Amino acid sequence: MLLILRFFTKNGPFFTWLVLAVFSIVLLCQTNPYHRSVWFGSANVVSGGVCSAVDGVTGYFNLRTxxxxxxERMAQLEEENLSLRSELQQWLDNDSTSDLRKELPYSFIVAHVVNNTxxxxxxxxVLNRGEADSVKVGMAVANQRGVVGLVSKVSKHYAQVISVLNPKLQLSVCLQHEQSAGTLIWDGESPMYxxxxxxxxxxxxxxGDTVVTSGYGVSFPRGxxxxxxxxxxxxxNNNNFLSFRVELFTHFDRVNDVYIIQNNQPCPF
Amino acid sequence: MPILITFVWIGLGLALQVILFNHLPLFGGVVLSYLYLVLRLPVDWNRNLQILAGFLVGLIVDIFCNTPGLHALACSTTMWMRVPLLHMFIVQDDIKNGCPTYHRLGFSIFSKFLLSMLLLHCVVLFLVESFTLFNFLNLILKIVMSVILSFLVLWVADMANTSK
Known part of the structure; x- marks a missing residue:
């Protein structure tokens, strides 16, 4: 008994390290980002608060761009809105029975990025919107340039988003003029591609062809x-599939404001 | 009181990491300023406490990087090997009290100690992070650049802090 005790006291540092290392490895092995505890992520109250405080200072840096x-995006949307409006008016004039006052399929929640790697x-x-703003896990996130990611975890006032720059996110995408869809994966090399x-x-x-989301998933609308x-x-020749390098529209080093896309259609499953 | 100042300095290194260096990739590497802990924590502390301190610092970095366990593992390993590594370079009596600073050790021993600590940390950190040797050259570049950048930053911090 004394021998065992002496063994432990003599090798104390080793056992301390062993216990902590095992604990770390257990944390590491929870590979699924949706299952991890919110407390060990940057969306918890303390780290979220720190990030927003820092962002209060650094958030002003990119405001001009x-x-x-x-x-630019607003002008483009305004244009689109006007043309769609005139088209709608034509339809309404021709056929007044159709019910076009249905609920819109998607609604948007504007959020600010407080932390980003x-x-x-x-x-x-990490976004400064959470459960209290009706953000839910699985919602799509985009900004004025293109896709950003998918909400993976939500606390009361913060949401963690799994970025496109994360191999664990696989998006269903397609070429703008084609129907068949492929998968978008980040290979970890450059934040631009x-x-x-x-x-x-x-x-x-x-x-040079444009790649857009396919809309086959539940989260992202098409396009x-x-x-x-x-x-x-x-x-x-022995491969029936093509794979491309895609230059991303979104500049992930300056993602400041994003919108969270809420799908209002009931999930068919 | 001195221990309080030590905590403030370690906290400062940690804050710099979380606020600045995590968002600042330089030449393919990352500055690891939270490893200021290696230089500031007194060597004659209980070694279990040293390892625990390393673990906690790593865990805080993890929380901000969304890599639960990764930095904690690398940091506690580094702190575990800290005293044995230091003894490889100098006689035990020389470091009875205080920290392994530049002024106490001299350039040659200081740089040997800090470089080997950083190398150990970066190898554990980036190997576990990638878990494969798939992108081998990229991994080596990341390790080498991170070691060099962190060495420069920590050296300057140590000079500025202890020259007074």
Whole structure:
């Protein structure tokens, strides 16, 4: 008994390290970002608060470019809105029986990014909207340029978003003019690029084609811009699928304000 | 009182990491300023406490990086190896009290100690992070750049802090 006790006291530091290492590895092995405890993530009350406080200072740095981009986007949407409005008016004049006053399929919640990483091999963002603002796990997140990610965890006032720059997020995307969908995966190399994989060989493409979300998932509506094809990676003969390098539209180093997309249609499953 | 000042300095390194360096990739590497802990924590402390301190600092970085367990594992490993590594370079009696600072150890031993600590930390951190050797060159670049950048930052911090 004394021998065992002496063994433990002599190797004390080793056992302390062993216990802590095992604890760390247990934490590490909870690989699914949806199952992790919110307390060990950056969306908890304390770290969320710290991040918002820091953002209160640094948030002003990019305002000029952000403003410019928003104005451009607004002008574009205004244009679209006007043309759609006139089209709608024509329809209403021709056929007054159709009911067009249905609820819109998607609604938007505007949020501010309080924390964002791009240097890790798995990146997440934190938004200053949470359960109290009716944000739910699985909602899509985009900004004025394109897709940003998917809400993975929600606390009362903060939401954690699993970024496109995270191999654990796989988005269903397609080329703008094609129906067949592929998968968008980040390979961890550059925050400017991701890979589009599993696109059938018969797809007609050109370098520079726009990639958009396919709308086959529950979260994203069809047609949210993702990026443009920058090069073909593989098309070997024994492979029936194409894979591309995609230059992302969203600049993840300056994601300041985003909108969370809420799907109002009931899930069919 | 001195222990309080030590905590303030370690906290400062941690805050810099969370606020600044986590968002600042430089030449493919990351500055690890929270490892200021390695230089500031007194060597004659109970080693179990040293390891625990490393674990806590790592866990705080983890919470902000969304990598639960990763930095905690690397940090506690580094702190576990800290005293044995220091003894490899100098005689035990030389470090009876205080911290392994630049002024106490001299450039050669100081740089050997800090570089090996950083190398150990970065290898554990980035190996566990990637879990594969798939992107081998990228991994090596990340380790080397992070070691060099962190060494420069920690060295300057140590010089500025102890020259008074």
């Amino acid at each position: 952000t403003n410019m981009e928003l104005m 791009i240097t890790q091999s798995e990146n997440y963002l 991701a890979r589009l994989e599993d696109l059938p060989r018969n797809v007609v493409y050109e370098v 949210v811009p993702v990026g443009r094809i920058s090069e073909l990676i593989s098309s070997s």
